[in-house]
Amino acid sequence: MTPDAKLLRRAFFNRDPRIVAHELLGKLIVRREARKQLAGRIVEVEAYLGAGDLAAHAAAGHTPRNAVLWGPPGHAYVYFIYGVHYCLNISCLPAGEAGCILIRALEPVSGLRNMAEARGLADLELPSVRDLRKLASGPGKLCEALSITRPRDNAKDMLSPKSDLQVMSDDFRVQEVAVTQRIGITKAAELPLRYVIAGNSFVSKK
């Protein structure tokens, strides 16, 4: 992560989830702790379009669980799945509309050893690519690597300078984006709403 990384603007997320998803590739998720800073580059995302998207949590309407989705853009929507894992989304579209982006995989950038510890992989041989892939190459894994949980992080503003969970931009430029169907869903599974950095080794599927 380069030192000149800066927070994304609110307007970035106040747009169609498909645009936001595409443009989020290459951006950074940053976890700020007292003595450490962990960061990963976004290499895989999925767009969830809102109430009309049958695969989206927003399709269930307003519930306590998904309240963040209807709030202002740029906030963390963190939910618990399969009784085991958390998943991180970032809300988009203006308040009243429920789009979001699921962050599916990160390329570890800084705080690698801390991520390995959080993942329970203390003996990892870094920085072999084979082992780096174990850190954050999936939505549940990246939450564990960055200690993202619903009690701690749900509804957090990811664009605030004071936040300990942020989304930032540096001078990295994505060369080519590939689009596929979303993974792990049954409804609206045919839509091409998963975006990955073409050729990147850190996406969730080889």
Add this chain to the structure above:
DNA sequence: CAACCGATCACCT
């Protein structure tokens, strides 16, 4: 208040 289901992962063959 009981039952069902899932935007996953790790481990197996």
Add this chain to the structure above:
DNA sequence: GGTGATCGGTTGC
């Protein structure tokens, strides 16, 4: 490529 673990959120009785 296939499958079991595991439990909060939601729905239906």
